[in-house]
Amino acid sequence: MRARRVLDLVPLVLVLAASALAAALAAEPAGRLDPARAWSSPSASSILGCGEAGVDLLPLVASAELRAIALAVAVALLGFSIGTPLGAAAALVRGRLERGVDRACDLVQAFPSFILALAVLSAVRVPSRVHIGAVFALTAWAPFARLALAQTRVLRDAAFVEAAVALGRGRAGVLFGHVVPNLLGVVAVQLGSTAAAIVVSEAALAFVGLGPRDGVSLGGVLDQGVAAMLRAPHVLVVGAVAVFVTSGAMLVAGRAAAQR
Amino acid sequence: MNRSLRLLLGRAVEALLVVVGLASLVFFALRLLPGDPARLVLGDEASAGELARVRATLHLDEPLLAQYGRFLRGLFTLDLGDSFRRPGTAAMERVGAALLPTAELATVAVGLGATLGVGIAVLASGPWLPPGGRRWIDRALIAVAAAPLVAFAPVVTWALAARLRLVPLPGDPDAGAAGLLFAGALLALPLAAHVGRIARASLAEVARAPFLAVAGAKGARPLRVWVVHALPAVVGPIVTTVATQLGALLGGAVVLERMFERWGLGTLILEAYSTRDLPVLEGAVVAAGLLFVVAQALGTATLLVIDPRARSGRA
Numbered sequence: 001m002r003a004r005r006v007l008d009l010v011p012l013v014l015v016l017a018a019s020a021l022a023a024a025l026a027a028e029p030a031g032r033l034d035p036a037r038a039w040s041s042p043s044a045s046s047i048l049g050c051g052e053a054g055v056d057l058l059p060l061v062a063s064a065e066l067r068a069i070a071l072a073v074a075v076a077l078l079g080f081s082i083g084t085p086l087g088a089a090a091a092l093v094r095g096r097l098e099r100g101v102d103r104a105c106d107l108v109q110a111f112p113s114f115i116l117a118l119a120v121l122s123a124v125r126v127p128s129r130v131h132i133g134a135v136f137a138l139t140a141w142a143p144f145a146r147l148a149l150a151q152t153r154v155l156r157d158a159a160f161v162e163a164a165v166a167l168g169r170g171r172a173g174v175l176f177g178h179v180v181p182n183l184l185g186v187v188a189v190q191l192g193s194t195a196a197a198i199v200v201s202e203a204a205l206a207f208v209g210l211g212p213r214d215g216v217s218l219g220g221v222l223d224q225g226v227a228a229m230l231r232a233p234h235v236l237v238v239g240a241v242a243v244f245v246t247s248g249a250m251l252v253a254g255r256a257a258a259q260r
Numbered sequence: 261m262n263r264s265l266r267l268l269l270g271r272a273v274e275a276l277l278v279v280v281g282l283a284s285l286v287f288f289a290l291r292l293l294p295g296d297p298a299r300l301v302l303g304d305e306a307s308a309g310e311l312a313r314v315r316a317t318l319h320l321d322e323p324l325l326a327q328y329g330r331f332l333r334g335l336f337t338l339d340l341g342d343s344f345r346r347p348g349t350a351a352m353e354r355v356g357a358a359l360l361p362t363a364e365l366a367t368v369a370v371g372l373g374a375t376l377g378v379g380i381a382v383l384a385s386g387p388w389l390p391p392g393g394r395r396w397i398d399r400a401l402i403a404v405a406a407a408p409l410v411a412f413a414p415v416v417t418w419a420l421a422a423r424l425r426l427v428p429l430p431g432d433p434d435a436g437a438a439g440l441l442f443a444g445a446l447l448a449l450p451l452a453a454h455v456g457r458i459a460r461a462s463l464a465e466v467a468r469a470p471f472l473a474v475a476g477a478k479g480a481r482p483l484r485v486w487v488v489h490a491l492p493a494v495v496g497p498i499v500t501t502v503a504t505q506l507g508a509l510l511g512g513a514v515v516l517e518r519m520f521e522r523w524g525l526g527t528l529i530l531e532a533y534s535t536r537d538l539p540v541l542e543g544a545v546v547a548a549g550l551l552f553v554v555a556q557a558l559g560t561a562t563l564l565v566i567d568p569r570a571r572s573g574r575a
Contacts, residue, residue, distance in 0.1 A: 109504060110503060110506060113511065114507075115511060119285070120285065122541055123289040201511075203408070203410050204511070208526075247406075
């Protein structure tokens with residue numbers, strides 16, 4: 001079982017290692033322009049080819065992947081640490097709060113969060129990664145809260161929880177001392193799919209023109225690829241494969257938490 | 261009160277709260293986050309006189325609560341003022357014109373996605389395929405459900421429209437129905453995979469139910485057993501899945517509209533964003549929210565009509 005768990009982490013580690021290596025060994029900083037080589041196909045000097053205004057795709061994609069992974073992990077962990085206690089507390093208190101949180105999770109999960117992100121980001125002149133992360137965090141808590149709520153419904157009647165209550169522990173003590181530690185394994189399963197969804201959403205935002213100001217984003221590469229679909233299809237392929245691989249590696253890594 | 265009516269009323273109140281909540285979020289985000297909205301509109305070089313004029317037009321010089329009251333009133337009377345970039349055109353008029361193409365695209369996508377997903381699930385549940393084939397379908401459903409639209413839609417478009425020229429580019433004004441169908445099919449793929457997975461799991465649950473055995477024993481063919489007898493029993497989870505995927509579908513519609521330069525709510529939101537046309541932006545986001553809650557309510561109503569268990573509260 002342990003070997004399988006380690007195996008699930010391999011794709012993410014490979015993506016991280018390859019991106020870090022490519023970014024560290026790059027002869028030039030990500031995003032340097034050289035119009036003479038604009039849209040040139042993959043060659044020995046630039047392995048993935050060049051894009052708009054001659055930007056070398058390899059260092060660009062490598063840094064974009066690293067930043068996307070950092071953002072996704074940060075937001076997923078934030079959602080995890082807000083959603084888990086919230087869902088557990090709602091199920092412990094029962095009644096109206098439980099129903100309210102349950103329904104709120106339903107709504108937030110089904111809500112067009114992409115449009116919400118567009119709307120909120122329009123309040124800043126040029127979105128930074130912190131802004132983008134904050135907008136994703138607005139909805140990232142919901143799947144964790146929903147899982148924690150469902151799991152706490154089972155746990156709240158368990159003998160050890162009743163014993164803790166009988167011994168006089170307060171609600172917060174029961175919540176953080178007894179319920180939350182028993183939820184972590186189940187709720188952590190969601191980390192991978194939430195992080196994968198954030199990688200994709202960040203790319204989609206940058207694709208429609210709301211990327212971070214430095215332009216280093218997988219969505220930006222896809223945008224270039226669509227603009228030059230006929231002239232330089234390699235740009236589109238590089239961008240699409242990068243989004244696939246990064247989000248897929250996140251999904252697979254999430255399974256490592258599932259096998260207990 | 262009748263349970264169905266109470267449920268629908270509850271959902272309607274909730275829908276109203278969601279739309280007002282979303283609108284308020286946009287309203288306060290634009291006014292309370294650091295940065296002056298008038299400067300966002302005009303840029304850094306604007307003179308004090310110009311800034312004052314914009315503040316007066318957008319009522320930014322009034323107290324926040326008065327602005328909010330005016331905004332809510334405008335929301336309920338569908339009058340958010342004139343488009344800032346096209347004086348003389350009401351913001352809601354532009355939003356209304358953009359709502360139709362997006363609703364069209366989303367409807368085609370939901371129709372195609374639900375049909376395709378249910379079809380695949382029935383095919384994989386009935387006796388037509390060997391076990392190996394079913395396992396492949398299940399794997400393919402998981403893979404497609406996890407595939408990001410923003411990555412595969414451009415590649416598929418490049419292959420089918422640019423290289424093989426099998427389909428027209430949906431942004432092409434001459435593309436017509438074929439273009440709409442192609443864009444709808446791209447948007448429908450992830451939905452079909454989600455619907456397929458849920459329908460497949462639900463059908464597997466009823467597969468051994470006695471009513472299916474009775475239908476078979478009375479001489480019904482497998483297709484009739486699965487489509488006429490089994491499918492209505494699993495409509496609930498299918499409708500719920502479509503409803504939960506609607507948000508993602510609307511987000512996908514924005515991406516596709518941008519990609520194909522097809523006119524719609526997404527292109528309008530992006531245009532209003534880049535030109536900081538605040539009244540249009542607020543209106544368009546609220547319209548997107550409205551589209552979403554109306555579709556959700558339709559889902560609930562459909563479920564109540566089709567499934568008697570939902571009416572009696574047993575589902």
